[in-house]
Amino acid sequence: MIINFLSDPVHFIAHWLEGLLLGLGLSPSLVGFLLSLLGAIVIALGSMMFVIFLIWYERKLIGRLQDRYGPNRVGPYGLIQPIADMLKIFTKEYITPAGADKVPYNLAPVLAVASVLMIWAVIPFAKGIAGVDLNVGVLYLIAAGAFGTLGIMLAGWSSNNKYALLGAFRVVALMISYEVPMVMSLLIPVLLSGSMGMGSIVEAQAHGYWFLFVSPLAALIFFITSVAEVGRAPFDLIEAESEIVAGFNIEYSGLKFGMFYVAEFLHAFTVSLLFATIFLGGWQGPWAEDIPILGFIYYLIKTWAVYFIGIWMRGSLPRFRIDQMMDLNWKVLTPAGLVIVIVTALGAKLLEPAPLLVRGGVLLASNLVVGWMAIEILQVFARKKRRELQSFEGRYIQRNASLE
Amino acid sequence: MSLQQIFFLVVSAVIVASAVMVVSARRMMHAALWLITSLFGVAIIFALLQAGFFAVIQVVVYIGAIAILIIFAVMLTRRSLEDPGGQLIRYWWLAALAGLGVFVALVGVLSQWSGFGASLPALSTQAPPGEVSQLGLALVSPDAYVLPFEVASVLLLVALVGAIAIAWDRKPPKG
Numbered sequence: 001m002i003i004n005f006l007s008d009p010v011h012f013i014a015h016w017l018e019g020l021l022l023g024l025g026l027s028p029s030l031v032g033f034l035l036s037l038l039g040a041i042v043i044a045l046g047s048m049m050f051v052i053f054l055i056w057y058e059r060k061l062i063g064r065l066q067d068r069y070g071p072n073r074v075g076p077y078g079l080i081q082p083i084a085d086m087l088k089i090f091t092k093e094y095i096t097p098a099g100a101d102k103v104p105y106n107l108a109p110v111l112a113v114a115s116v117l118m119i120w121a122v123i124p125f126a127k128g129i130a131g132v133d134l135n136v137g138v139l140y141l142i143a144a145g146a147f148g149t150l151g152i153m154l155a156g157w158s159s160n161n162k163y164a165l166l167g168a169f170r171v172v173a174l175m176i177s178y179e180v181p182m183v184m185s186l187l188i189p190v191l192l193s194g195s196m197g198m199g200s201i202v203e204a205q206a207h208g209y210w211f212l213f214v215s216p217l218a219a220l221i222f223f224i225t226s227v228a229e230v231g232r233a234p235f236d237l238i239e240a241e242s243e244i245v246a247g248f249n250i251e252y253s254g255l256k257f258g259m260f261y262v263a264e265f266l267h268a269f270t271v272s273l274l275f276a277t278i279f280l281g282g283w284q285g286p287w288a289e290d291i292p293i294l295g296f297i298y299y300l301i302k303t304w305a306v307y308f309i310g311i312w313m314r315g316s317l318p319r320f321r322i323d324q325m326m327d328l329n330w331k332v333l334t335p336a337g338l339v340i341v342i343v344t345a346l347g348a349k350l351l352e353p354a355p356l357l358v359r360g361g362v363l364l365a366s367n368l369v370v371g372w373m374a375i376e377i378l379q380v381f382a383r384k385k386r387r388e389l390q391s392f393e394g395r396y397i398q399r400n401a402s403l404e
Numbered sequence: 405m406s407l408q409q410i411f412f413l414v415v416s417a418v419i420v421a422s423a424v425m426v427v428s429a430r431r432m433m434h435a436a437l438w439l440i441t442s443l444f445g446v447a448i449i450f451a452l453l454q455a456g457f458f459a460v461i462q463v464v465v466y467i468g469a470i471a472i473l474i475i476f477a478v479m480l481t482r483r484s485l486e487d488p489g490g491q492l493i494r495y496w497w498l499a500a501l502a503g504l505g506v507f508v509a510l511v512g513v514l515s516q517w518s519g520f521g522a523s524l525p526a527l528s529t530q531a532p533p534g535e536v537s538q539l540g541l542a543l544v545s546p547d548a549y550v551l552p553f554e555v556a557s558v559l560l561l562v563a564l565v566g567a568i569a570i571a572w573d574r575k576p577p578k579g
Contacts, residue, residue, distance in 0.1 A: 101434075135456065139461065143467075146469075153472065157433060157479055169479070172472065
């Protein structure tokens, strides 16, 4: 009994509750509905509560990266700081700017949070523990992202503020363009596992056959595009404080601003969850099949590692200009994604009868070759550009000399 | 009436009402938002019919791409596209009559169809688990939809090349 509870608490509690409710004389379909509702509420509330801790962790880590202490006044190691901030934001006044379009203005923060929470519905936390194992899980992720874009656009447009509108333009440009390579990089795990369901993608990565090892290039593209979708540094040009004040959420105050803030942190963590699911094998690990809670712990560790790298990037890289961002997307990530999809499709089909290790090795080698070729081609272009600039500079100096 | 039927009726009412709002809203932006509501309602109908793939595709294509492009275009034009003028033309009743006629004719034709009164479980028990892969196979198999699929692909490619050609930044000739 105790062992059951410790190894698989979710199913244990679900069974117990089911028995209890059935004992009360409720109909089985109603009990099923109530349990699903309870699960949804627990996932939604749990993830929102988790953000309180995430905010502390991220501020502390960014502080360390920038040679500061980070929050350290309220509670041990500043742990209570986000709770204090949260209580403060509850008491703040809601200000609606004059000329704002009321309904979209109030709808936008809700959409922003909802689009992230929607993703949590399909995440497999451990063996057999997922909100719902959709057979089109990967597509569902893209669809959920569309709602996030919509929320931010509404926020920017309805605030009646030019900076908000500029921020919204940047967001839409960023999100729509980075969706293209993201979808292509998501095609690779779908190809390799033969399914679009998150559960089967995790199942296909058993025994260390992680898609990160099989297709590191796709993993890299997914990682970069997911950071871009969240809109954090180095892609934080959507809320560049020094250029457009704060971007799309400039006119929001109080808890409505808080919702955008929560949505951003939650989204950053959620894409780490997705990376861990799709490329790091999710809950897979030694004995995770038998003891679900162990799988959950592996999953958290993997997610935490990805999240750490995200914060590391945020703390150390400068902001992209919008043209650099577009160049990176359309001239590097998209062609690389196209090539890698074709190569992987060919390789996976031709090597279907080969043993797993051979197939993985060949695919890994083809990934490395494609990556190396991409770097070589980029270097050729960079050299050409540099030569052009140098010759231009040379002419400029000569002309100045002749004028003297 | 089963729960599913009630759900269907509610969703259909929302779709029709928001479709009416699309043409009657005075602000262009509101019309676009109502359009999104309407399209999302259609996605829910797909989900009710257990066509999860189409539900998600409906959201990805219509809300994620088309509606967002419409909103983008509206945002880039005048500040708030508002039309203060009258919304009805003189012969609106003729158009209403024609619309009603088409509706009655469609219902009349559809009620003759054998699947008109079929309930959902009759369909869902036959659906195999790998519905998405079946769709994929049908799209590339020569006895099914390979020709329309290829024609659509070529059309999209032409549109893509055309968009690049229009947006190409022509540098002035040197000298």
